Amino acid sequence: MRFINPKTDYAFKKIFGSAESKNILISFLNALVYDGNPTIEDLEIIDPNLPPQLEGLKDTYLDVKAKLNDGTLVIIEVQVLNVQSFGKRVLFNAAKTYAFQLQRGQGYRYLKPAIALTLTDFEMFPERDRLISRFIYKEKSEGWDYTDNDIELVFVELPKFTKELDQLETLADQWIYFMKFARSLTSIPENMDAIAEFHQAFEIANQAGLTPEELEDLERREMFIYDQQGAIALGREEGREEAQRDVARNLLGQLNDEAIAQATGLSLEVVVALRREMMND
Structure with missing residues (x-):
């Protein structure tokens, strides 16, 4: 069980x-x-x-x-x-x-x-x-x-x-x-x-x-949480803005700008700039 x-x-x-x-x-x-x-x-x-x-x-x-x-x-x-x-x-x-x-x-x-x-x-x-x-x-x-x-x-x-x-x-x-x-x-x-x-x-x-679909959705949600916990822990452990920026870049395809700012500690302006950089690449 x-x-x-x-x-x-x-x-x-x-x-x-x-x-x-x-x-x-x-x-x-x-x-x-x-x-x-x-x-x-x-x-x-x-x-x-x-x-x-x-x-x-x-x-x-x-x-x-x-x-x-x-x-x-x-x-x-x-x-x-x-x-x-x-x-x-x-x-x-x-x-x-x-x-x-x-x-x-x-x-x-x-x-x-x-x-x-x-x-x-x-x-x-x-x-x-x-x-x-x-x-x-x-x-x-x-x-x-x-x-x-x-x-x-x-x-x-x-x-x-x-x-x-x-x-x-x-x-x-x-x-x-x-x-x-x-x-x-x-x-x-x-x-x-x-x-x-x-x-x-x-x-x-x-x-x-x-159902198998419900189990798959649950696994996806758990993995999302674990990934973000690991990413945030890494950024805070290194304590450098560049590390926070790397974490933010990895989150750009998953979270909105405000959520990324909350999760990483970066300012909303910095996150917006990172998203613009990604779009221009």
Whole structure:
């Protein structure tokens, strides 16, 4: 038995964002956002469709959106590449989700809270030891909460999770283990198989249920991610602009200019110039 990698866009949305994934997503969010408490009773998965076959930066991150029974909006993203200004993008997407609730003429009283849950395949806050970090608005000097604290950012840094299978204690431990290691497992762990939501998640993730075309698409997405991780790591390790330019040149046929600038750290102007050079060659 082999399982698809839940850190790829197609697999994550198939497991957590498809029409039959409601109970799985409820368990997942209760574990990571609400400390394992059964806070969410029901939710609606927004746009429960699998992502299209697209080349480009969209293949390096993904999202599932849900509306909880109390109206709270949640966006869930897994980020596999540590691109420039990623933290700003998370905040922007959360603020956009919060602001775009209102229709023309509606009052602010109709706004519901928005939560951005982000799982990173790199250390977002390397100077901190916390596995799960939560951010809300607080008064700067005394630390008390803002009156309408309607935007919350939650980060789960997968590299900081080091527990083995027999050390899993909480529901959060189990879901993080699933996210990090499902791809390398050959069977459903006994201590997870007994839980209905995990059994269903593993069944959806079972490669045996996919068509050859779906498997080929998944392999393509994984290879794309690994290639970009290697290219970015090489550019950063060498620490020279010329190395960054070489990486950018290799990406010109795969990403748009803005995505290349984010991935390499080059300015958008430099990337545009490189593309012009390629077109003139």
